[in-house]
Amino acid sequence: xxxxxxxxxxxxxxxxxxxxxxxxxxxxxxxxxxxxxxxxxxxxxxxxxxxxxxxxxxxxxxxxxxxxxxxxxxxxxxxxxxxxxxxxxxxxxxxxxxxxxxxxxxxxxxxxxxxxxxxxxxxxxxxxxxxxxxxxxxxxxxxxxxxxxxxxxxxxxxxxxxxxxxxxxxxxxxxxxxxxxxxxxxxxxxxxxxxxxxxxxxxxxxxxxxxxxxxxxxxxxxxxxxxxxxxxxxxxxxxx
Amino acid sequence: xxxxxxxxxxxxxxxxxxxxxxxxxxxxxxxxxxxxxxxxxxxxxxxxxxxxxxxxxxxxxxxxxxxxxxxxxxxxxxxxxxxxxxxxxxxxxxxxxxxxxxxxxxxxxxxxxxxxxxxxxxxxxxxxxxxxxxxxxxxxxxxxxxxxxxxxxxxxxxxxxxxxxxxxxxxxxxxxxxxxxxxxxxxxxxxxxxxxxxxxxxxxxxxxxxxxxxxxxxxxxxxxxxxxxxxxxxxxxxxx
DNA sequence: CGGCATATTGAAAACTATCAACGGCAGTGG
DNA sequence: CCACTGCCGTTGATAGTTTTCAATATGCCG
Numbered sequence: 066x067x068x069x070x071x072x073x074x075x076x077x078x079x080x081x082x083x084x085x086x087x088x089x090x091x092x093x094x095x096x097x098x099x100x101x102x103x104x105x106x107x108x109x110x111x112x113x114x115x116x117x118x119x120x121x122x123x124x125x126x127x128x129x130x131x132x133x134x135x136x137x138x139x140x141x142x143x144x145x146x147x148x149x150x151x152x153x154x155x156x157x158x159x160x161x162x163x164x165x166x167x168x169x170x171x172x173x174x175x176x177x178x179x180x181x182x183x184x185x186x187x188x189x190x191x192x193x194x195x196x197x198x199x200x201x202x203x204x205x206x207x208x209x210x211x212x213x214x215x216x217x218x219x220x221x222x223x224x225x226x227x228x229x230x231x232x233x234x235x236x237x238x239x240x241x242x243x244x245x246x247x248x249x250x251x252x253x254x255x256x257x258x259x260x261x262x263x264x265x266x267x268x269x270x271x272x273x274x275x276x277x278x279x280x281x282x283x284x285x286x287x288x289x290x291x292x293x294x295x296x297x298x299x300x301x302x303x304x305x
Numbered sequence: 306x307x308x309x310x311x312x313x314x315x316x317x318x319x320x321x322x323x324x325x326x327x328x329x330x331x332x333x334x335x336x337x338x339x340x341x342x343x344x345x346x347x348x349x350x351x352x353x354x355x356x357x358x359x360x361x362x363x364x365x366x367x368x369x370x371x372x373x374x375x376x377x378x379x380x381x382x383x384x385x386x387x388x389x390x391x392x393x394x395x396x397x398x399x400x401x402x403x404x405x406x407x408x409x410x411x412x413x414x415x416x417x418x419x420x421x422x423x424x425x426x427x428x429x430x431x432x433x434x435x436x437x438x439x440x441x442x443x444x445x446x447x448x449x450x451x452x453x454x455x456x457x458x459x460x461x462x463x464x465x466x467x468x469x470x471x472x473x474x475x476x477x478x479x480x481x482x483x484x485x486x487x488x489x490x491x492x493x494x495x496x497x498x499x500x501x502x503x504x505x506x507x508x509x510x511x512x513x514x515x516x517x518x519x520x521x522x523x524x525x526x527x528x529x530x531x532x533x534x535x536x537x538x539x540x541x542x543x544x545x
Numbered sequence: 546c547g548g549c550a551t552a553t554t555g556a557a558a559a560c561t562a563t564c565a566a567c568g569g570c571a572g573t574g575g
Numbered sequence: 576c577c578a579c580t581g582c583c584g585t586t587g588a589t590a591g592t593t594t595t596c597a598a599t600a601t602g603c604c605g
């Protein structure tokens with residue numbers, strides 16, 4: 066198993082997520098600058114923290130490989146999951162202006178994260194309008210995404226929207242692959258959606274019975290996307 | 306009653322919401338620039354639209370006076386309210402990068418809105434690092450705010466968090482006044498929180514019976530803030 | 546003074562959480 | 576290598592919450 070540590074050498078140019086990440090839409094000088102900004106990779110072992118809530122914000126991270134969950138702890142000690150992140154996602158954005166991390170983030174599997182030093186990055190936005198524009202776009206996209214994960218009202222709607230959200234994001238990252246690995250547990254999904262884990266499990270079973278999804282252990286696949294959208298509540302025209 | 310129209314002459318310098326709005330923390334050259342950027346005020350009558358979903362984004366708006374609701378319409382024709390805005394709030398932020406409004410917004414009462422032409426404003430961010438910094442701070446604040454309105458799970462938690470949210474924002478705007486005017490209807494609150502209007506009404510009555518709030522017609526007041534926070538779920542350390 | 550939107554209340558139905566028990570699987574340590 | 580342990584997923588029964596439906600006030604605006 067890998068240990069959490071810092072490693073060197075990484076390149077945006079050869080990254081498989083560059084069509085989603087910070088570098089998207091950047092032209093030559095901006096892109097090169099960004100590529101040079103990211104010098105180090107942080108390796109994080111499954112279950113380890115990427116950062117802790119209230120710690121000073123030193124960098125944003127771009128997920129290069131793996132997945133993680135973002136959460137806070139309520140007054141009763143419950144883990145309240147706020148987001149899941151996958152390759153190409155930037156984590157820490159909501160924490161920039163307070164200069165401290167607003168949440169905890171832990172790896173759901175062994176991860177590789179590109180370190181984006183925050184001060185260098187803020188300077189880059191001033192120097193390169195394209196980078197500013199891209200950052201605003203990512204921020205906007207995050208606002209829309211975070212909103213879209215909270216549209217469902219009933220448990221059925223929430224679960225349907227959640228599965229479609231995951232399926233869509235995985236499709237962006239690997240269009241050829243229909244089978245998705247759900248790296249988070251059902252308990253994690255329950256905490257994220259604010260419903261009981263048993264309810265999640267029962268809805269999964271119903272969806273399996275209706276042949277709308279396939280799910281075995283962590284292996285997940287949407288079989289009938291139209292039907293799943295009908296069960297959900299999300300306005301898909303707003304996302305694409 | 307006022308008609309929806311454009312009016313002239315407005316000044317950030319004398320605005321009562323300048324400690325909350327775009328101009329907050331700006332020093333002399335940036336502040337003056339911002340002040341000059343905002344040339345016109347849009348007057349919107351109660352129930353009229355400020356903008357329509359999917360229309361091209363021409364400007365952001367700063368609420369100068371009044372309040373409004375932001376919403377979209379789901380596939381069944383239900384109005385899904387995503388936010389309420391009050392003086393000093395900037396509306397349209399989530400729509401910047403797509404260059405079209407992502408939601409409908411209508412006035413809950415007669416309003417005065419400062420028009421922030423989007424192209425001029427984007428240029429200002431390049432020219433004045435302070436304005437960029439302030440915009441990033443507002444964007445961050447919005448992300449945190451939008452998140453904080455979605456932490457509650459049970460109906461009681463949602464209503465408690467909602468009332469505290471409103472009370473806190475009104476206190477920022479008018480610290481001396483304990484009595485708050487709830488400009489939105491109970492049906493609006495229901496649509497916003499994703500629970501039935503009858504449930505809202507019953508929880509309001511329970512809170513009144515317990516002397517935690519006072520509520521008569523639109524006039525609202527928190528009588529026991531500590532108790533209301535206990536009923537809610539929000540982590541208040543993250544907001545202040 | 547209507548007429549319509551909003552607020553209120555009760556009763557029943559639907560939904561979801563909770564509690565409890567069990568099976569399977571993976572990682573740990575002997 | 577195997578037994579042990581703990582986490583995760585599964586299922587049923589029950590309790591609790593919330594929605595829905597229906598009927599009745601209340602209040603505001605023209």
